Amino acid sequence: MADLNAADIIQEREEFICVNAKDKDESLKCDKDSIAGTVSQRACVYCGARVVLNPVTDAFHIVHGPIGCASYTWDIRGSLSSGPEIYRNSFSTDIREHEVIFGGEKKLSAAIDEIVRQYSANPPKVIFVYATCIIGVIGDDIDAVCKAAERQYDIRVIPVKSPGFAGNKSVGYKAACHALLRLMGENKRGKKIRGINFLGDFNLAGEMWILTDYLRQIGVNVVSKFTGDARCEELMQAPQATLNIVQCAGSMTYLAKQMEQKYGIPYIKISFFGMEDIKLSLKRIAEAMGDQSVMEKAEQLTVEREKEVGPQLAYYRERLRGKKVAIYVGGGFKAISLIKQFNDLGMKTVMVGTQTGKAEDYEIIRSISDEGTVILDDSNPYELEKFMLEKGADILVGGVKERPLAYKLGIAFCDHNHERKHPLAGFEGAVHFAQEIHLTVNSPVWKFVRGEGAG
Numbered sequence: 001m002a003d004l005n006a007a008d009i010i011q012e013r014e015e016f017i018c019v020n021a022k023d024k025d026e027s028l029k030c031d032k033d034s035i036a037g038t039v040s041q042r043a044c045v046y047c048g049a050r051v052v053l054n055p056v057t058d059a060f061h062i063v064h065g066p067i068g069c070a071s072y073t074w075d076i077r078g079s080l081s082s083g084p085e086i087y088r089n090s091f092s093t094d095i096r097e098h099e100v101i102f103g104g105e106k107k108l109s110a111a112i113d114e115i116v117r118q119y120s121a122n123p124p125k126v127i128f129v130y131a132t133c134i135i136g137v138i139g140d141d142i143d144a145v146c147k148a149a150e151r152q153y154d155i156r157v158i159p160v161k162s163p164g165f166a167g168n169k170s171v172g173y174k175a176a177c178h179a180l181l182r183l184m185g186e187n188k189r190g191k192k193i194r195g196i197n198f199l200g201d202f203n204l205a206g207e208m209w210i211l212t213d214y215l216r217q218i219g220v221n222v223v224s225k226f227t228g229d230a231r232c233e234e235l236m237q238a239p240q241a242t243l244n245i246v247q248c249a250g251s252m253t254y255l256a257k258q259m260e261q262k263y264g265i266p267y268i269k270i271s272f273f274g275m276e277d278i279k280l281s282l283k284r285i286a287e288a289m290g291d292q293s294v295m296e297k298a299e300q301l302t303v304e305r306e307k308e309v310g311p312q313l314a315y316y317r318e319r320l321r322g323k324k325v326a327i328y329v330g331g332g333f334k335a336i337s338l339i340k341q342f343n344d345l346g347m348k349t350v351m352v353g354t355q356t357g358k359a360e361d362y363e364i365i366r367s368i369s370d371e372g373t374v375i376l377d378d379s380n381p382y383e384l385e386k387f388m389l390e391k392g393a394d395i396l397v398g399g400v401k402e403r404p405l406a407y408k409l410g411i412a413f414c415d416h417n418h419e420r421k422h423p424l425a426g427f428e429g430a431v432h433f434a435q436e437i438h439l440t441v442n443s444p445v446w447k448f449v450r451g452e453g454a455g
């Protein structure tokens, strides 16, 4: 860990942190389980699985575990739906001491029966059953229970193996991908549909709608969406698409690779956050479709929309130039797009980290961030506070767990996670983002919070 004030960092954490230095080829340790005692900002395996699957709007989600696990629900992961609302419920088996001793399989069967009975007017097509920590400990055979229910009711009941302790959040993403593969099955329908599957957008604040509208405008057919505003039926026809585009690489690259192997669908990575990546992504999608008219329309859309948002972005650039940013987000793709976006706004990224970034993400992060930027993997509150203070950050960009850290220090905060209420993707999202950063970082409140504005 070069040139870093590391005296008060837990020793085992040192390899997960570095100070960017272009002349040093220092690799950052990442993609490992969290170190005990460091109070990782990561969510558990079950939460990782839930965040990927919950946006499937017409699926039922049964949390097989104690009631507390079920509190992790739509209310704190607000992906939007254009139709069904059932996904906003969190069904729980409410496991208690009795089941811990005698097993919870009967209670799970009863929960499935109850759902089928209660919703007989609009019967479930798909039920996802999440195994949480305690289920991993007591060893309920959820495969057998799901299989029996499938036979009894002729619906899909899909187990999601996600005991919270069984690894890190990335393991939960993988469990969700396995559940989605199971849902797609062998797909014997065969006939290819010319179009794409959009992997890794969860329709927060309606972002999927904005992005699929761009694709419609340039003549690209969207076969299915993983998983923002998705329906079970559309996911089942995903194997017939001709291309996968992957935005949230951390959660969906595994699925894209599996679909390439199983269904022969190639994939490309894209990101619709920030002008540079939006333009590049539209171009790459158009090129991958191999259609001249799509390429021309993508070019035209880019020119038109850039012209429209250019003056607004220039206004915010004037007001943000030179401000220092700290970034701590879930995956590598978003951190990379954010660094580019802040560069475009004339701001300086002084600290950047992710919960689940991979070695290749950190290589890109190092190449696009300045010398001296602190880069961290799987960080904790202490490290984040320490480096924000040391580097003099004016704003932290993160999720709900990072918000109080910034506010306690009297530093501005921007929510770029699942709780956000304004779309931050696409051209209009780039303007919302710049506006939000301006409003918070230039708010007079911070000098009062820091005791600089009294009198």
Ligand code: SF4
Pocket: 044, 045, 046, 047, 065, 068, 069, 132, 133, 134, 162, 163, 164, 165
């Ligand atoms: S860590 Fe275990 S008990 Fe806690 S929310 Fe995750 S699955 Fe549930």
